[in-house]
Amino acid sequence: xxxxxRVAQSSISTTASSYGSCKGAGxxxxxxxxxxxxxxxxxxxxxxxxxxxxxxxxxLRVLVVDDDTTCLTILEKMLRRCLYHVTTCFQATAALKxxxxxxxxxxxxxxxxxxxxxxxxxxxxxxxxxxxxxxxxMSADGSTSAVMRGIRHGACDYLIKPIREEELKNIWQHVVRxxxxxxxxxxxxxxxEDNDRHKQVNDDAEYTSSVNEGTxxxxxxxxxxxxxxxxxxGELENDDPSSSKKPRVVWSVELHQQFVSxxxxxxxxxxxPKRILELMNVPGLTRENVxxxxxxxxxxxxxxxxxxxxxxGISSAFCGSVEPNVKLGSLGRFDIQALAxxxxxxxxxxxxxxxxxxxxxxxxLVPALDQPTLLHATLQGxxxxxxxxxxxxxxxxxxxxxxxSKHFPPSILPVEDVSxxxxxxxxxxLGTVGSSINLGxxxxxxxxxxxxxxxxxxxxxxxxxxxxxxxESSRSINVQPSCLVVPQTSxxxxxxxxxxxxxxxxxxxxxxxIDYSILSSQSSDSAxxxxxxxxxxxxxxxxxxxxxxxASCSSLSSCSLNATTSATHQSSTVTxxxxxxxxGLVSNTSNIQGSYDAKPGEVLxxxxxxxxxxxxxxxxxxxxxxxxxxxxSPSNMNQGKVNLEKNGNTVKQEPxxxxxxxxxxxxxxxxxxxSNELMSVFTE
Amino acid sequence: xxxLGADRLRAxxxxxxxxxxxxxxxxxxxxxxxxxxxxxxxNFVSEVVNIYFHESEKLLRNLRALLLDTELSDYKKxxxxxxxxxxxxxxxxxxxxxxxxxxxxxxxxxxxxAGCLRALELLEHEYCYLKNKLHELFxxxxxxxxxxxxxxxxxxxxxxx
Numbered sequence: 001x002x003x004x005x006r007v008a009q010s011s012i013s014t015t016a017s018s019y020g021s022c023k024g025a026g027x028x029x030x031x032x033x034x035x036x037x038x039x040x041x042x043x044x045x046x047x048x049x050x051x052x053x054x055x056x057x058x059x060l061r062v063l064v065v066d067d068d069t070t071c072l073t074i075l076e077k078m079l080r081r082c083l084y085h086v087t088t089c090f091q092a093t094a095a096l097k098x099x100x101x102x103x104x105x106x107x108x109x110x111x112x113x114x115x116x117x118x119x120x121x122x123x124x125x126x127x128x129x130x131x132x133x134x135x136x137x138m139s140a141d142g143s144t145s146a147v148m149r150g151i152r153h154g155a156c157d158y159l160i161k162p163i164r165e166e167e168l169k170n171i172w173q174h175v176v177r178x179x180x181x182x183x184x185x186x187x188x189x190x191x192x193e194d195n196d197r198h199k200q201v202n203d204d205a206e207y208t209s210s211v212n213e214g215t216x217x218x219x220x221x222x223x224x225x226x227x228x229x230x231x232x233x234g235e236l237e238n239d240d241p242s243s244s245k246k247p248r249v250v251w252s253v254e255l256h257q258q259f260v261s262x263x264x265x266x267x268x269x270x271x272x273p274k275r276i277l278e279l280m281n282v283p284g285l286t287r288e289n290v291x292x293x294x295x296x297x298x299x300x301x302x303x304x305x306x307x308x309x310x311x312x313g314i315s316s317a318f319c320g321s322v323e324p325n326v327k328l329g330s331l332g333r334f335d336i337q338a339l340a341x342x343x344x345x346x347x348x349x350x351x352x353x354x355x356x357x358x359x360x361x362x363x364x365l366v367p368a369l370d371q372p373t374l375l376h377a378t379l380q381g382x383x384x385x386x387x388x389x390x391x392x393x394x395x396x397x398x399x400x401x402x403x404x405s406k407h408f409p410p411s412i413l414p415v416e417d418v419s420x421x422x423x424x425x426x427x428x429x430l431g432t433v434g435s436s437i438n439l440g441x442x443x444x445x446x447x448x449x450x451x452x453x454x455x456x457x458x459x460x461x462x463x464x465x466x467x468x469x470x471x472e473s474s475r476s477i478n479v480q481p482s483c484l485v486v487p488q489t490s491x492x493x494x495x496x497x498x499x500x501x502x503x504x505x506x507x508x509x510x511x512x513x514i515d516y517s518i519l520s521s522q523s524s525d526s527a528x529x530x531x532x533x534x535x536x537x538x539x540x541x542x543x544x545x546x547x548x549x550x551a552s553c554s555s556l557s558s559c560s561l562n563a564t565t566s567a568t569h570q571s572s573t574v575t576x577x578x579x580x581x582x583x584g585l586v587s588n589t590s591n592i593q594g595s596y597d598a599k600p601g602e603v604l605x606x607x608x609x610x611x612x613x614x615x616x617x618x619x620x621x622x623x624x625x626x627x628x629x630x631x632x633s634p635s636n637m638n639q640g641k642v643n644l645e646k647n648g649n650t651v652k653q654e655p656x657x658x659x660x661x662x663x664x665x666x667x668x669x670x671x672x673x674x675s676n677e678l679m680s681v682f683t684e
Numbered sequence: 685x686x687x688l689g690a691d692r693l694r695a696x697x698x699x700x701x702x703x704x705x706x707x708x709x710x711x712x713x714x715x716x717x718x719x720x721x722x723x724x725x726x727n728f729v730s731e732v733v734n735i736y737f738h739e740s741e742k743l744l745r746n747l748r749a750l751l752l753d754t755e756l757s758d759y760k761k762x763x764x765x766x767x768x769x770x771x772x773x774x775x776x777x778x779x780x781x782x783x784x785x786x787x788x789x790x791x792x793x794x795x796x797x798a799g800c801l802r803a804l805e806l807l808e809h810e811y812c813y814l815k816n817k818l819h820e821l822f823x824x825x826x827x828x829x830x831x832x833x834x835x836x837x838x839x840x841x842x843x844x845x
Contacts, residue, residue, distance in 0.1 A: 070736040070772035077720045077728065114767050140771035140782075162713045162774040165720075 057172035058083040061105060065095040065123065066112040066138070071161065075110065078165045092118035096126055103131060107175045110159075113139035113146065121153045128154040129299070134174040138163055251293060258282065259293060268301075690835060693828035700821055707780075709814055714777030730822050736776050737815060743769045744808060747788075751800055762792045762800070781810045 062084045066072045072088050079086040087106070089095040092115045099106065109127055113120040124135045134157075137150040142160035150158045156174045159167055251259070262279035263271045273291035280290070704710045721728040743765050750762050766789040773782040784807045791799030 068739065068768050068772050068775075070732060070739055071775045073732050073735055074717065074720070074775050077725070077732075081720065112771070114764050116764070139767070140774055141767055161771040162716075162777070164713075164716055 057169075060084045060172050060175065061087070061107045062110060062171070063087045063089060063095060063099065063106045063108075064110045065089045065092055065115070065120075066110075067091065067115040067117075068112065071112070071138075071163075075163065075168070078163070078168050079110075081165065082169050084168075091115070092120065092123045096123060099127060099131055099133075106131075106133060108171055109133050109135045110171070111135055111137055113137055113141065113150070121149060124150070124153045124155055129296075134178050136171060136174065255280075255282065255285075256293075259290070259297070263294070263297070268298075690828050690831040693824050693831060697821060697824045697828065700817070700824065704817055704821075708783075709778070709780050709810075709817060711777045711779040713774060713779075717776055730825075733776060733818055733822075736772055736778075739772060740769060740781075740811060744804075744811060747804060747807075751797070751804055757797065757800070759792045759795050759800075763789055766792065778814050781807065781814055784810050 060082075062079055064072060064075050064079065064086060066075065066088075067090050069090060072090055076086050076088050087098070089098060092111070095109075095111070096118070099109070109123075111120045111123050111127075115123075120137055120139070124137065127133055127135050135155050136157040136159060137155040138159040138161055139146060140161040147158045156178070157171070258280045259276065262276045265279055266272075266275055271294065273287045273294055276294065277285060277287050277290045701710070717729050717732060725731070747762060747765050747769075750757050750765070766785050770782055770785040770789070773779075773785060784803060788800060788803035788807055791803050
């Protein structure tokens with residue numbers, strides 16, 4: 001133990017600081033010293049209870065799954081000697097259950113490949129999809145095909161039995177690497193180290209490939225498949241890496257679109273692989289491919305709704321706190337000056353706020369919008385979270401202040417945070433606001449900056465509350481594209497198949513606000529988007545402006561997505577803007593529509609936010625959603641989205657119009673998206 | 685006198701181990717296993733090996749049943765059993781058992797029934813040999829521990845008086 005204590009604390013890495021703090025875990029690991037190997041055999045005598053130490057790899061929470069008791073016993077012993085916190089499990093299903101129940105209480109999973117109740121690869125897939133934990137596979141079978149399969153399913157390592165203690169001493173690296181990669185992605189530095197990139201590729205092997213290859217990739221792949229006519233499911237073959245890729249079906253965006261539309265056509269319940277295959281009519285695609293994809297798709301849908309449910313609790317909690325504020329708002333108004341006076345808001349921000357508030361058209365009051373519409377609005381949108389947040393802001397002016405007030409107090413964060421959030425905004429962003437106003441020429445600008453800030457705060461909260469989920473969120477960027485436009489099937493909504501406006505403009509300067517395109521689709525909708533890019537650390541505010549077009553009695557919400565590409569491929573943040581518009585409803589107000597802007601890919605301003613992975617893999621994104629591909633992809637996703645919404649409906653419906661509630665719910669969904677993306681790109 | 689006995693027993697153990705290593709029955713993984721034995725689990729090796737025997741016998745029975753009972757043996761299931769046996773055998777360092785498993789699995793992958801039967805017999809033979817030898821080893825170990833304990837006790841007595 002003395003040896004442990006001696007470990008220098010000099011190199012505390014931020015990577016690790018976010019690591020290991022899990023709600024229920026008794027083990028607190030906050031300090032990392034990556035340079036030390038604390039787990040030495042000399043300290044083996046230390047009982048496992050003493051694992052509670054702040055020296056990094058010590059206390060790493062490992063879940064070992066192996067149906068072979070012998071191996072399990074030996075592994076447990078070895079891991080304990082590494083001073084890890086070990087949980088063993090001899091059934092894959094039980095392990096999965098455990099992982100689900102105690103989300104965030106494990107750092108790494110060691111799993112056997114062959115298990116009677118569930119294939120280790122399946123487990124790996126589930127874990128990858130649901131908790132995004134590093135999974136290390138182990139098997140006596142060290143054949144290339146088996147290892148390749150593991151890698152393809154997303155294993156971060158593959159250990160061949162017999163496993164030696166030396167190998168286990170090192171497994172913490174996967175945890176750190178994962179965290180580190182996430183942070184890297186966030187920082188979006190664009191200069192990934194080789195290691196890093198390698199890992200990333202590993203992680204994302206499935207979708208990167210499909211993404212990069214884009215359409216032609218999938219075509220190629222289909223051709224290959226038709227040539228080789230294998231009836232395998234892509235998993236059984238054991239060829240070398242180069243050839244093993246070929247027969248894989250890459251679920252490109254287009255392919256997925258076809259898939260989703262086929263499923264929609266059939267109805268989710270009635271969709272069977274064979275029928276889907278017929279509808280898709282893609283040469284070379286096998287029933288097995290479709291079946292497996294369908295399974296994943298279903299799983300994903302299920303998961304989405306499940307998570308949403310989980311989150312409801314939280315959101316309701318938030319709501320509780322909100323109400324008093326609402327009163328406050330209705331009584332008087334949110335007093336910006338007061339805030340300013342208290343020094344929480346820098347004068348510039350204040351000015352900006354005013355500008356926005358004033359500039360905004362007076363719109364419907366909340367009551368004017370009927371509930372369903374609102375619900376739909378909240379349901380829609382790629383990024384639920386942001387959207388919902390924005391909803392309150394997007395609300396008609398009159399309410400606007402109230403809304404603001406709602407938001408501020410409710411956020412559980414102390415006021416300091418608020419101020420810090422504000423402070424974090426460079427004055428430039430304010431400039432941006434101004435410029436955007438000019439550009440837009442519309443008064444619709446919502447207080448985006450505000451939104452951002454709020455969102456950030458909430459993200460913070462979420463972060464603190466659910467560290468475990470962070471990893472998922474870090475992929476959100478990738479997801480975003482897939483979320484594109486969501487057509488609603490409900491009568492009031494029209495399907496905008498392709499986003500009203502897809503802006504490919506990117507502004508490479510952080511200050512620039514891009515584009516507002518207004519499209520009017522058949523019935524009075526316009527969607528507006530803004531792509532926004534932030535450079536590296538700098539916060540860029542993207543400003544979304546929604547423009548409302550003529551009021552019609554039908555409410556439309558259209559979202560448009562902007563893909564931003566950065567010239568350098570570095571440090572590009574893609575931001576999505578959803579402009580939600582609710583055309584004024586018949587009742588009181590004419591003309592005015594509230595526009596809801598959502599900026600999902602929010603700029604990460606603050607240090608803590610960096611942990612959130614909003615900016616993911618800047619490099620991939622541009623290439624993936626090249627301008628050309630862009631058009632096609634949105635519609636796909638729309639479809640997918642529709643389904644999601646259907647499923648998620650029950651969860652999300654809030655009888656009353658509490659936007660905050662929705663907003664909160666939205667956040668989790670946002671996170672889900674990451675998986676969505678994973679799903680959508682599943683290649684097998 | 686008793687101390688001498690303990691030393692001799694230790695020498696016996698080492699000789700037996702050396703023999704097993706020489707024969708390729710065990711490999712260095714067994715030494716890893718021995719290193720895992722410490723104060724917190726003084727009987728770790730024998731505990732694990734007993735678990736191994738228990739599991740392996742089940743697997744061997746299953747394998748035999750799979751091979752003999754049905755005309756059309758379930759080779760896939762056999763492969764899974766063999767994989768597990770391979771994993772556990774290699775984990776305790778039972779090198780020869782593991783090697784036979786590899787051969788067995790190769791035969792089962794080719795649906796080679798005759799090969800499987802041969803391999804099964806060899807496997808059972810190797811397994812029995814391993815089991816006997818390890819039991820022998822543990823017995824010596826036990827005696828040694830006993831005599832060491834007695835010596836320790838005797839020393840204490842001497843000091844006391």
